[in-house]
Amino acid sequence: MIVPIALQKAPCENTFRAITNALVASSSCDVTGIVAIACARHGCYAPNALVDLFKSEQQKNVDFALLQSIETTGVDPDQGLMLIYDIVCQYFVHLLERIGHKLPPDLEIDRAIGLFHVHAHKAQCFFRYATSFIPGAGITVGEILESLWSGLNGISPSTRTATLAHRAEVLDDHACDSNHKKLLGITKSLCRRHKEASESLVYSEQYFEQLSQAADPQAVQHWTHQIEAAEAARLATPKVMDIYGAKVRNSATSPEESASASNRAQSAIEIWLEFALMIEEKQYVPILPFCKIL
Numbered sequence: 141m142i143v144p145i146a147l148q149k150a151p152c153e154n155t156f157r158a159i160t161n162a163l164v165a166s167s168s169c170d171v172t173g174i175v176a177i178a179c180a181r182h183g184c185y186a187p188n189a190l191v192d193l194f195k196s197e198q199q200k201n202v203d204f205a206l207l208q209s210i211e212t213t214g215v216d217p218d219q220g221l222m223l224i225y226d227i228v229c230q231y232f233v234h235l236l237e238r239i240g241h242k243l244p245p246d247l248e249i250d251r252a253i254g255l256f257h258v259h260a261h262k263a264q265c266f267f268r269y270a271t272s273f274i275p276g277a278g279i280t281v282g283e284i285l286e287s288l289w290s291g292l293n294g295i296s297p298s299t300r301t302a303t304l305a306h307r308a309e310v311l312d313d314h315a316c317d318s319n320h321k322k323l324l325g326i327t328k329s330l331c332r333r334h335k336e337a338s339e340s341l342v343y344s345e346q347y348f349e350q351l352s353q354a355a356d357p358q359a360v361q362h363w364t365h366q367i368e369a370a371e372a373a374r375l376a377t378p379k380v381m382d383i384y385g386a387k388v389r390n391s392a393t394s395p396e397e398s399a400s401a402s403n404r405a406q407s408a409i410e411i412w413l414e415f416a417l418m419i420e421e422k423q424y425v426p427i428l429p430f431c432k433i434l
Contacts, residue, residue: 152261152262152264152265170304171192172196173192174190174191174311175191175201175202175205177209178284179284180222180224180280180282182322183284183288183322184322185288185319187208187212187213188209188211188212189208190205190315191204191208199231199238202231203238206223207242207243210243210247215244215247217245217246217247217248220249220250221247221249222252223252224253224271225252225253226257227253227257228252228253228269232251235249250375252277254271254282254283255271255272255282255283256281256283263385264382267381267383267384267385268382269378273381274374275371279337279340291314292311367383
C-alpha cells in the first residue's frame with residue numbers, strides 16, 4: 141500500500157536538526173550517511189543492519205535495517221521487540237503498512253525514544269515514548285548508537301574518498317571489531333551492572349515505600365489502577381500515557397480576589413524567589429540513567 145506523502149507529516153515537530161545540518165555538505169555524494177541498529181543493552185551492532193543512506197534518512201532505509209536485524213538476530217515473536225529511535229513517533233505511524241507483511245507473524249514491536257532526543261520533542265512525547273515509562277525497558281537510555289558513532293567518526297575522513305567496496309569493507313571491519321571488544325568485556329560489564337542494579341533496587345524500593353506511605357491510600361490505589369489501565373492500552377493508544385503529566389487545579393477564588401492578588405505589589409523576598417526559580421529552570425539539565433534495549 142502506498143501512503144500519500146501528505147500523510148507522512150510528523151505528528152511531533154521536534155527541534156532536533158542534526159541530520160538536516162549534516163546533509164548540507166553531502167548533497168553531491170554517492171552515500172550521504174549510514175543508519176544502523178544495535179542492541180541498546182550490550183552495544184553490539186546487529187549483523188547486516190548497517191545500511192547506507194542516499195538521500196536524507198529515508199524510512200525505506202531504516203525499514204531494511206530493521207528487517208535485517210530481526211532476521212539475523214533471531215528475534216522470537218514470543219520474545220517481542222522494542223525499537224528505540226530518535227523519531228519513532230513519526231517512523232512508526234505507517235510502519236505496519238509498509239513492511240507488516242515482511243515481519244514475523246505475531247511479533248509485537250514496542251517503540252520508544254532515547255532519553256536524550258525525547259526532550260527535543262513535544263512535551264507529550266516524553267510520557268508516551270520515554271523508556272522511563274515503558275514496563276520491561278528497565279533503566280535504559282536508548283542512546284547507545286551515539287557512543288558507537290563516536291568510534292566510527294575517526295575513520296570517516298578515509299572512507300569519504302574510498303571506493304564503495306573499500307568503504308563497505310572498512311565499516312564492516314570496525315563494526316565487527318567493536319562487537320568483538322564488547323564480547324570480551326561483557327562478563328566484567330554485566331557483573332558491575334548487576335551490582336549497581338542490586339544496590340539501586342534496595343534504595344528505589346525504600347523510596348517508593350516512603351512516597352506511598354506519605355500519600356492517601358485511596359489515592360495510591362486510584363493511581364495504580366490508572367497506570368495499569370494506561371500501560372495495557374499504551375501500544376494501541378499512546379496518548380493514554382498522558383496521565384503521567386502533572387495537572388494543576390485552579391484555586392476556587394472569586395474574580396475580585398484574583399484581581400486584587402494580581403494587582404498586589406510583590407515583596408522583595410517574592411521577587412527574589414521568582415528570579416531564583418527562573419534561573420534554576422533555565423539551567424536544568426535532565427539526568428540520564430547510565431544503562432542502555434533494541
